[in-house]
Amino acid sequence: MALLTPGAMTYAEWALRHDPTGKIASMVNMLSQANGILDDMLTVECQSGNAFEYTQVVKLPTPARRVYNAGVPRTLASVAKLTATCSEYADWSVIDQSLAELGGNLNELRAGEDSLHAQAMGQLVASDLFYANRATDPTQFTGLSNIYNTVALATSNIAKNVIDCLGTGSTNTSLWLINWGPKAIHALYPKGTQAGLVHKDVGLLPVVDAAAQEFMAYRTWLQWKIGLAIHDWRQAVRACNIDVSALNTGTAANLINILAKMVHRLPVQPAGVGPVQMNDSAPDKLVMGRAAFYCNRTILEYLDLQAQNKTNVLLQQQQWDGMPVTTYRGIPFRCSDALLDTESRVL
Numbered sequence: 039m040a041l042l043t044p045g046a047m048t049y050a051e052w053a054l055r056h057d058p059t060g061k062i063a064s065m066v067n068m069l070s071q072a073n074g075i076l077d078d079m080l081t082v083e084c085q086s087g088n089a090f091e092y093t094q095v096v097k098l099p100t101p102a103r104r105v106y107n108a109g110v111p112r113t114l115a116s117v118a119k120l121t122a123t124c125s126e127y128a129d130w131s132v133i134d135q136s137l138a139e140l141g142g143n144l145n146e147l148r149a150g151e152d153s154l155h156a157q158a159m160g161q162l163v164a165s166d167l168f169y170a171n172r173a174t175d176p177t178q179f180t181g182l183s184n185i186y187n188t189v190a191l192a193t194s195n196i197a198k199n200v201i202d203c204l205g206t207g208s209t210n211t212s213l214w215l216i217n218w219g220p221k222a223i224h225a226l227y228p229k230g231t232q233a234g235l236v237h238k239d240v241g242l243l244p245v246v247d248a249a250a251q252e253f254m255a256y257r258t259w260l261q262w263k264i265g266l267a268i269h270d271w272r273q274a275v276r277a278c279n280i281d282v283s284a285l286n287t288g289t290a291a292n293l294i295n296i297l298a299k300m301v302h303r304l305p306v307q308p309a310g311v312g313p314v315q316m317n318d319s320a321p322d323k324l325v326m327g328r329a330a331f332y333c334n335r336t337i338l339e340y341l342d343l344q345a346q347n348k349t350n351v352l353l354q355q356q357q358w359d360g361m362p363v364t365t366y367r368g369i370p371f372r373c374s375d376a377l378l379d380t381e382s383r384v385l
Contacts, residue, residue, distance in 0.1 A: 062146045073164035074372025080224040081233040088228045124265035131155045131258040164376040179265045186276040203291035205281030210381040213277040215300045219327025222273035226265035236261040275303040278384040334377040
């Protein structure tokens with residue numbers, strides 16, 4: 039008996055994609071997601087191959103109070119070099135030539151199938167931006183949740199930007215504030231390549247089935263090479279341990295108070311957010327990137343309800359490009375379905 043090629047479209051799958059008239063069926067994608075983080079993130083080319091190197095100041099010089107006729111010790115700042123690398127995501131969209139040409143809807147059939155592969159890849163990348171962990175899987179880069187992963191200052195200074203919202207179970211989610219910028223936080227792509235999803239129609243080529251027999255098939259190659267560089271960990275804030283099961287009962291953490299705490303964790307604040315508009319690394323100008331809040335639909339729903347309360351003058355519904363957008367002090371909220379409602383407690 040011949041073996042079916044894993045991931046290959048069968049006649050039954052072909053039939054499901056067509057309506058009774060023989061045209062491509064109008065499909066409702068019940069698995070679609072909104073992931074605004076993919077639209078917002080700044081992406082920078084690696085300096086060498088697959089690696090991006092950046093330098094952080096980890097210790098300032100130590101000035102001394104001098105008295106007459108006495109010297110002072112020489113001191114020096116300490117810096118550290120860090121390297122971030124990219125991960126590669128790839129997928130094939132493959133349809134047997136005879137199946138693809140059956141019914142006369144070749145281009146439409148392929149386009150629909152390719153778009154589903156692209157959606158799946160985008161969802162995986164969005165999820166990995168939050169949850170990937172290079173320590174447990176060397177094919178991954180390390181996502182934000184595994185960097186901002188403790189509320190204990192004794193464990194990491196990054197805990198200063200991780201706000202504990204006191205959920206204790208495993209029905210928690212996180213709310214993120216990220217400031218994208220070339221010296222703040224940005225995504226990466228390898229030198230000499232291109233940023234974002236690569237979609238390449240390689241046409242009609244022979245492929246091999248599970249029994250090592252060849253047949254002709256239309257093939258599309260999808261690829262995405264991406265990494266994450268965090269120059270300054272102060273440029274992101276995570277409000278973790280938000281118990282979603284407690285939101286309905288009114289016993290969850292106050293989301294408005296959490297937002298106020300989050301914006302004050304940033305080293306520089308956007309105009310209209312707070313009084314810290316510059317710092318000593320660039321005292322002559324505003325050094326603010328592109329800031330946005332990221333949360334899933336559960337949190338966004340409760341924030342929208344709060345925005346309808348007229349006493350919340352800082353949380354508002356505004357029009358951006360003709361679309362209603364919830365903002366806090368002018369910083370927009372982006373829906374990220376990749377953020378889970380089932381996060382374990384961050385300790």
